[in-house]
Amino acid sequence: MSENQFFVDSDKLSKQALEKKHRIENDPAARTDAMQYMEGMERISSDIMEKVLGQMNSYAYESYTDADVRRALLHETCTIEDFKALLSPAALPHLEEMAAKAKYETGRHFGNTVYLFTPLYIANYCENYCVYCGFNCYNDISRKKLTMEEIRQEMQVIADSGMEEILILTGESHSMSDIAYIGEACRLAAGYFRNVGLEIYPVNSEDYRYLHACGADYITVFQETYDAVQYEKLHLMGHKRVFPYRFEAQERAILGGMRGVACSALLGLSDFRKDALASALHVWYLQRKYPYVEYSLSCPRLRPIVNNGRIHPQDVQEKQLCQILCAYRIFLPYVGITVSSREQKQFRDGIVKIAATKVSAGVSTGIGDHESKYHGTDEAETGDEQFEISDDRSFDDMYRDMAVQGLQPVLNDYIYVS
Numbered sequence: 001m002s003e004n005q006f007f008v009d010s011d012k013l014s015k016q017a018l019e020k021k022h023r024i025e026n027d028p029a030a031r032t033d034a035m036q037y038m039e040g041m042e043r044i045s046s047d048i049m050e051k052v053l054g055q056m057n058s059y060a061y062e063s064y065t066d067a068d069v070r071r072a073l074l075h076e077t078c079t080i081e082d083f084k085a086l087l088s089p090a091a092l093p094h095l096e097e098m099a100a101k102a103k104y105e106t107g108r109h110f111g112n113t114v115y116l117f118t119p120l121y122i123a124n125y126c127e128n129y130c131v132y133c134g135f136n137c138y139n140d141i142s143r144k145k146l147t148m149e150e151i152r153q154e155m156q157v158i159a160d161s162g163m164e165e166i167l168i169l170t171g172e173s174h175s176m177s178d179i180a181y182i183g184e185a186c187r188l189a190a191g192y193f194r195n196v197g198l199e200i201y202p203v204n205s206e207d208y209r210y211l212h213a214c215g216a217d218y219i220t221v222f223q224e225t226y227d228a229v230q231y232e233k234l235h236l237m238g239h240k241r242v243f244p245y246r247f248e249a250q251e252r253a254i255l256g257g258m259r260g261v262a263c264s265a266l267l268g269l270s271d272f273r274k275d276a277l278a279s280a281l282h283v284w285y286l287q288r289k290y291p292y293v294e295y296s297l298s299c300p301r302l303r304p305i306v307n308n309g310r311i312h313p314q315d316v317q318e319k320q321l322c323q324i325l326c327a328y329r330i331f332l333p334y335v336g337i338t339v340s341s342r343e344q345k346q347f348r349d350g351i352v353k354i355a356a357t358k359v360s361a362g363v364s365t366g367i368g369d370h371e372s373k374y375h376g377t378d379e380a381e382t383g384d385e386q387f388e389i390s391d392d393r394s395f396d397d398m399y400r401d402m403a404v405q406g407l408q409p410v411l412n413d414y415i416y417v418s
Contacts, residue, residue, distance in 0.1 A: 021138050024129060024236045034232040034243050041245045042204035042252060048285045049247045055080065056226055056278040064088035073097055078331045083280065086327040087273050095323055102329035102355040109333050113410045114402050115358040117165035117197070118158055118395065122146045122185055124367050125176035128238030130224070132269065132302065135171040137238070144367040145176055151185050154368060155192045161362060161395045164411040165195035167220070172201035172240055179207050183214040190215030194412040197262075201239060202249035208256025218260030220298065221249040226278035227270040234269060250286060260294030261286070262338070267324070268302035272316045276324045280331055287335075296336035296358070297328055301343070318347050322354075329355040341391040348391055352407060361398035363391070 023030045037043060064084065069091045072082035085091060086098060123145040126135040134141060146154065158166060166189055170177035182200055189196045198211060199220040208219065225231050228243050235241045250261040263282045265275035276299075283295045301316050321343075328337055339348050339356040341363040348359055393401065402409045 021129070031232075031236055032241060034228070034235065034241050036242065037245055038239060038242055040204075041239075041242065042206075044205070044248055044251060044255065046248060046251055048251065048282070048289070049244060051285055052247075052278050052281045053226065053228070055281055056274050059084060059274055059277055061088040061273050064090045066090055066093070069094050073101060080281070080284070083327060083331040084277065086330060087276055087324065091327070092319065092323060095319065095326070098323065098326040098330065099354050102326035103353065105329050105333040106355055106357065110357050111408070112406060113357070113408045114352045115165070115336070115410045115413075116163065116361050116395065116398060116402075117167055117195070117358065118163050118360055118362045119167040119169055119199070119364075120151075120154055120158065121169045121364070121367050122151055122154075123173070123177045123181075124171045125173040126171035126238075127173045127175070128240040129236040130238075130240060131234055131236065132266075145181075146368050148184060148188065150368055152188055155189060158362065159192040162399070162411065163362065163395055164193055165197070166193045167197040167199055167360075168216075169199045170201070172238065174201065174239070177201075179203065179210060183211055186211055186214035186216045194414060194416075202246050202252070205252040205256040208253045208258055210256075212257045212259075216258065218262065218294065218296075219250070219253045219258055220262035220264070220296075221246065221253075222264045222266055222298070222300070223247060223279070223282070224266045225270040226265060226275055226282075230270040247282075250282070251290075254286070254290050254293050258293075260296065262296040262298055262336075264298035264300060266300055266302060267316045267321070272320065272324070276327070280328055283332060283335055287332075294336070295332075295334075296338055297332070298338045298340065299325055299328070300340055318343075321347075322351065325351055325355040344390045345393065349401060349405065352402065353405065359398065359402075361393060362395040 061084065068085040069088070072078065072085040073094065075082055078086070091098065124135050124141070125143050125145060126133075126137050128136060129138055130136050155166070168182070168185055168189060170182065177200070182198070186196055186198070195217050196215050197218045197220060198216045202221055223246060225234070231243050232241070240246060250263060253261050263279050265279045267275060269275070279297060283297060286293070287295055299321060301321065325337060325339070328335070336358055337356045338358040338360075339351055341360050348356070352359060399409045
């Protein structure tokens with residue numbers, strides 16, 4: 001996939017900004033080294049990235065046969081080699097068997113529960129040029145950063161709906177969404193919700209420790225793609241361009257005391273089978289190094305963005321996505337699996353019966369519009385969304401739909417002892 005298909009020209013940029021944008025797009029020499037840490041970025045001593053990339057780069061999925069898949073499905077414990085077979089094209093004819101085994105493992109470890117949460121975007125300013133993302137600094141969108149009062153109002157609306165877990169998100173701007181601002185939002189959230197997650201730009205372990213003290217329970221970081229060559233082509237400018245610093249974010253969060261971490265690739269940016277392998281192995285190696293931490297996997301696919309409706313995942317249809325999720329569950333039976341509102345209602349309703357354990361509800365990827373969505377008002381000034389969603393069910397609708405299917409919706413399963 002070429003990054004050029006994502007480029008959007010804008011006549012609203014200043015002449016200087018437009019010249020810089022074109023220079024970065026067309027001259028690789030104008031871009032910084034994607035493997036070189038920037039000033040202030042913490043380096044940790046870890047061999048996990050080397051192990052994950054080694055396995056991914058040597059993965060020849062076309063070499064796996066029907067016999068390899070059958071053998072993998074017979075094994076009680078799924079090895080890395082078995083997992084590779086289950087992700088291969090040879091496993092697609094066995095999808096029904098994979099689903100049955102995944103459903104068994106999900107029921108064994110999670111029962112019939114499905115966890116519900118909602119994301120809250122509090123700012124969409126960004127200093128990165130990631131060509132596939134609606135928030136990127138060169139995309140001409142409406143920008144907004146919520147004040148603490150606006151954040152409180154949004155949280156009140158969400159909490160009033162019955163939700164007990166929230167995921168706070170920002171664009172990746174260190175200046176517009178600094179650690180103090182995010183920490184203050186976490187303190188507010190802790191007063192409304194039992195579980196508080198963060199999906200923000202990667203930070204150092206000391207910053208994660210501070211955010212945990214403010215009330216954050218877990219962090220989610222999308223590596224986007226584990227293909228370092230493609231990663232460099234798609235992330236042209238900003239802190240996010242530094243591949244190893246992003247890769248090590250979950251481990252730094254663990255060192256900072258976070259209770260849980262989530263890994264993910266954005267399926268469709270590169271070879272989805274290799275990205276799925278790397279995502280799961282990232283969790284697998286972390287799990288063995290830090291067994292006391294809660295781990296989860298997300299499985300987002302590309303979605304259209306503001307000013308570019310042409311963005312869609314390469315080769316990752318629902319059948320392939322189902323294969324990935326079943327393979328995840330078989331390989332990592334104890335790990336949570338989240339399926340977001342990027343996917344359609346029918347797919348989400350089906351996959352929670354098989355492999356997924358967590359879904360979002362009442363979703364908005366815009367800035368400051370929960371009030372208008374929930375109460376039908378349009379007075380507030382809002383910021384544009386990061387991507388288009390496919391499933392816009394409210395919390396009440398999602399809760400009812402899960403219950404009708406015989407599932408047990410769970411809003412919180414933690415007891416805090418002071």
